[in-house]
Every structure is written in C-alpha cells, then in structure tokens.
Amino acid sequence: MICGFDYGTSNCAIGVMSEEGARLLPLEDDNAFLPSTLYALDRDLITESVGYNMLDEAQRQAFLHDRQAALLRAQRVRREEDVRQDDQVLFFGRKAFAEYYDFPEEGYFVKSPKSFLGGSGLRREHIHFFEDVVACMMQNVKRKAEATLGQSLTRTVIGRPVNFQGINAEASNRQALEILTTASKRAGFECVEFLYEPIAAGLDFETRLEQDKTVLVVDIGGGTTDCAMVRMGPSYAEKLDRKDDFLAHTGERVGGNDLDIRIAGKHFMPLFGMDSRLKTGLPMPTQLYWNAVTTNDVSAIATFNSQQTQQQIEELLRDAAHPELLSRFARLRKDKQNFHIVRNAEEVKIALSNSLSHQVSLDYIEAELGLSLPRDAMAKSIAPPLEKMLSLMTEAIEQAGEQPDLIYITGGSAQSPVIRAAIEDEIGRIPVVDGDHFGSVASGLSVWAERIFR
Known part of the structure; x- marks a missing residue:
C-alpha cells in the first residue's frame, strides 16, 4: 500500500489516500501527530529494537553483523538491570516525554533527531546511531499505521527540507538523505521517494483551489523554514511533471x-x-x-x-x-x-x-x-531567527521574478500572530492563508505518493 510520511522535526505523521482525499492515520491514541521523541532505558536498546523488528532477513543479518558491539552492550544492560525481553524499554511521542520528565537521569532521551541529520564532522558511529534512532521511530510509526489499516505499507514519499543544514549544504543533504533512505528501508519500505516539504504543503492546498494562482508556500517546521513559489490550481493539479510550475525555492535550518x-x-x-x-x-x-x-x-x-x-x-x-x-x-x-x-x-x-x-x-x-x-x-x-525566516520568503519571491497572488503558511509555529504580522509587514498586503499547520505536509506527500506510484 502507498503512503506519505512526514518524518518531521517536531512531529511525525503518515497519510494515505481515500475517496475523500488524504487521510492521516492515528499514531498515538486518536492523535494523528506523534511528537518526534524517543526515550530508551539505554541507548543500545534502540539498536537492538531495530534489528529485532526488521522483516527482511538478508537486511537483518547484515545489520546484526554490523552492530555486533552495540548488541552485545544491549545484552549486558539487560543482564545487569534484570530487563526481560517482554519488558517495555522504548517509549515514543508523549509517552517518551512523560518518561523523561519522571526519570531524566536514568534513560536516554532524544527529541527532534531530524535536526541532527546532515551535521558536519559526524563520525561513522554517530551516523550509525542516527540511522538506528530514525529507523526505530519509523518502525514504530509504520507498525501503528499498518495496525489501523490492516495492510502493509510498502511504498512511500517522505518529506525533506530544502536544506538540512546551513553549512556545506550539498554534502549535508546527501548525508541526511542517505540516513533517511537507510532507515526507511530498515523500517520495511520497499520503495522510497522524497519531496520538498513546502511543495508537499502546496500540493495539499492546491486540491482546494478553484482558480489558478501563483502561491508563495511558507512551511515553518520545527527544524527548518522552507519556501516555494509555485503556480498551482485546476490547470496544473493533474500534471505529473511539475518542474516548470515550481518557480523558486529557498530553505535554511531555522525553525520553530x-x-x-x-x-x-x-x-x-x-x-x-x-x-x-x-x-x-x-x-x-x-x-x-x-x-x-x-x-x-x-x-x-x-x-x-x-x-x-x-x-x-x-x-x-x-x-x-x-x-x-x-x-x-x-x-x-x-x-x-x-x-x-x-x-x-x-x-x-x-x-x-x-x-x-x-x-x-x-x-x-x-x-x-x-x-x-x-x-x-x-x-x-x-527577532533574530524570525528575520532569517522573512529573508527566505523575500529571496524566493526575488528568485521567481514575480509577486505571489497569495501566501500560504503552514507549520506549527506559523500559528503565531507575531509571525503572521511580521510576514504582512515584510512582504506587503498580499492575502495570507493559513493551512493545516500540522497536517498539510503529510497530506501533500500522500497526494504525490498516489500520483507517482499508481
């Protein structure tokens, strides 16, 4: 089955297409948005969980061989702490926050690991660990989504920022995408594609447009702010090749x-x-x-x-x-x-x-x-990070060489009236439309996944 996967800095969400359009699946009770957090009784138990939950046997054996040292340490932790195989040792989302608040000194807590992807100077063991953290979180999300659907998810489009990091962007993006690809394969996805997050947010908005517009899409995520100038509307919506419709895009590691x-x-x-x-x-x-x-x-x-x-x-x-x-x-x-x-x-x-x-x-x-x-x-x-966000918006407009008909803002921090007022002051009297601040990227990824994989 096909899905769109927003592995976000602040939250994770996963969506599929239905007759009514994109539908986001519950990941934590009735919540479709799972905070991007993980708490483990010990960090090596994260690696152990990834290996245990991998379904492809050849991949699994290669992983177990590559992570021998971490897996031996995990076994030692279980012996010394008397942790049984059926004991819960990993917590995700709001439960991870709760465990961290109760036991901050005793376990390993990680929030927003996407922020670390593409970082310069990471050694091989750091990259391996980030692969394991991301894979563990993806396995959890995929498992919960499949339990709701009663079907396996095998093909996905994952959102990505324009730039993961500000320094040495090309190498940074390559490293981050390699980590995400490796992790998603270990989570059980057979086919993986990526789409810029502001474009995904724009695709979700496009389904509701009744006239063609040039839109500045502004996605203020947890880790990055990404902007795209896009021609969209009924004349463009069914096109598979949209490269001529994407007039400009900018992005930087500055976000919520x-x-x-x-x-x-x-x-x-x-x-x-x-x-x-x-x-x-x-x-x-x-x-x-x-x-x-x-x-x-x-x-x-x-x-x-x-x-x-x-x-x-x-x-x-x-x-x-x-x-x-x-x-x-x-x-x-x-x-x-x-x-x-x-x-x-x-x-x-x-x-x-x-x-x-x-x-x-x-x-x-x-x-x-x-x-x-x-x-x-x-x-x-x-004010300092907000000024950087505004400069990305004006840069996208300058790259496109034309003014937008409207501005579509999404992302959790975009709800702030401080940010909305700053956008209107900087760019002028252009209508500002609020999107689904948390779900637009996942919905747009689902729309695109359906188009390219069908």
Whole structure:
C-alpha cells in the first residue's frame, strides 16, 4: 500500500489516500501527530529494537553483523538491570516525554533527531546511531499505521527540507538523505521517494483551489523554514511533471526549535544566573547557558554535558555574586532538565498564539519558581531567527521574478500572530492563508505518493 510520511522535526505523521482525499492515520491514541521523541532505558536498546523488528532477513543479518558491539552492550544492560525481553524499554511521542520528565537521569532521551541529520564532522558511529534512532521511530510509526489499516505499507514519499543544514549544504543533504533512505528501508519500505516539504504543503492546498494562482508556500517546521513559489490550481493539479510550475525555492535550518531556544535563553535562563554578575562586576559568561538550551545541536549538548562545563560551573560558583542562581543551574544540569526547559518554552510560544501573556511554572526545578511572559517580550526575543525566516520568503519571491497572488503558511509555529504580522509587514498586503499547520505536509506527500506510484 502507498503512503506519505512526514518524518518531521517536531512531529511525525503518515497519510494515505481515500475517496475523500488524504487521510492521516492515528499514531498515538486518536492523535494523528506523534511528537518526534524517543526515550530508551539505554541507548543500545534502540539498536537492538531495530534489528529485532526488521522483516527482511538478508537486511537483518547484515545489520546484526554490523552492530555486533552495540548488541552485545544491549545484552549486558539487560543482564545487569534484570530487563526481560517482554519488558517495555522504548517509549515514543508523549509517552517518551512523560518518561523523561519522571526519570531524566536514568534513560536516554532524544527529541527532534531530524535536526541532527546532515551535521558536519559526524563520525561513522554517530551516523550509525542516527540511522538506528530514525529507523526505530519509523518502525514504530509504520507498525501503528499498518495496525489501523490492516495492510502493509510498502511504498512511500517522505518529506525533506530544502536544506538540512546551513553549512556545506550539498554534502549535508546527501548525508541526511542517505540516513533517511537507510532507515526507511530498515523500517520495511520497499520503495522510497522524497519531496520538498513546502511543495508537499502546496500540493495539499492546491486540491482546494478553484482558480489558478501563483502561491508563495511558507512551511515553518520545527527544524527548518522552507519556501516555494509555485503556480498551482485546476490547470496544473493533474500534471505529473511539475518542474516548470515550481518557480523558486529557498530553505535554511531555522525553525520553530530556534524560536523555542531563543525564548528559553532570553527569558528562562536569567532565572539560573545568565544575566547575573561575578563578584568582580564582570558579567556571567553566557555560552554555557546557550549550550544548555540549544538542544538541536549535538556539539552544544555534548559540551554542556562535558566535564569541562562541570569544572567551569564549580569555578563560577566561587566567583558568582549570586551563587544561588548558579546552584540552581548546576541542579538543572545534574538532573538533565534542559530539554524540559526548552519544552516549556515551546508551550509558552503556543500559548501566546491565543493570549497576550502566559504564566509558566518551573516547580519541577524548585518550588514556586516560574515567570510570566508577555507576547511583546517574546516577539523581541525571537527577532533574530524570525528575520532569517522573512529573508527566505523575500529571496524566493526575488528568485521567481514575480509577486505571489497569495501566501500560504503552514507549520506549527506559523500559528503565531507575531509571525503572521511580521510576514504582512515584510512582504506587503498580499492575502495570507493559513493551512493545516500540522497536517498539510503529510497530506501533500500522500497526494504525490498516489500520483507517482499508481
């Protein structure tokens, strides 16, 4: 059976075509959107799960041979921790968040692994591990979708950003697509194609157009912002070759996660000493705080968790004018609560789409700790990444050499009135149409999969 697979930075979704159009399948209870998170009792149990759930025997044997060391470590973990084969050792989506919140120090938690794909300087073992994380998540999504359908999914179109990373984009894209291809094959897909995510979002929108339009599609995803200028409408909808209709596309690694990081850094980290002073009157170094919240950067998180950072915090504690704030930061690091902080920032961003101010509690860090954040203060803090998003939109228009008839915005962060107002201020009085902020890419991928595989 054919499907469209949105392996997103923030959420995963999978869709199939029905007589009524694209239909997204439930992946977690009745939810069609599964947060892109994974919690494992031990990271090597992720590799073990991939091998156990591979269906193609030849692929499986090659995988088991290639991952011998990790599989031996997984067996040792099971013996030492008395973990039986039928015990649940992996958690996905909202359940992964729940396990992380309850046991942040005890397991391995990963959020938005798509953000890491295409990263420079990754060693072979890093690439293998990312293959395993992605394959494990894809196996889970595919298994749940097939349980709903009662049929096997064998052919899929997977969404991809224009550029996975900003540095050395060609090599980065090649590495990321190789990881996604390898993982999807291990998940059991026999045929895999890729489609730019903004184009997929546009295809979903096109099914509802009654007149031909030139549309600027803006997909503000969790990890990237991607734009495409597309001619679309009834005259174009049934064409298989659409290359002449795609007038321009731009994309960069700046998305909803970057907004969350800015909110966490600018508004939450001062509670942990970020804007405080040393006894000498000099400002507290800020990079260790940004490393804590930059959860979409492997090197930043590795540095935050390193012994060097531990030593730096101990030295700063002796010199801090307000050591109680830095002690709070040291506890956050020890308890691995930095992902929780960034999740809180995301929740604030979502809440401020519908209100002018939001109160957030951080009582899991310390009793009565929290803050109130007004929308205008959030707007100031997210200005740098928002400016990058706007420049991608104007660049796409310039590449196309014409103005769009309308702007179609999708992606979770596109719900923010701050972002919508910024788009209208930057580009002018062009109608802005909201799409299905979470499902448009998966729906468009399903539409395209049906066309190319039938």
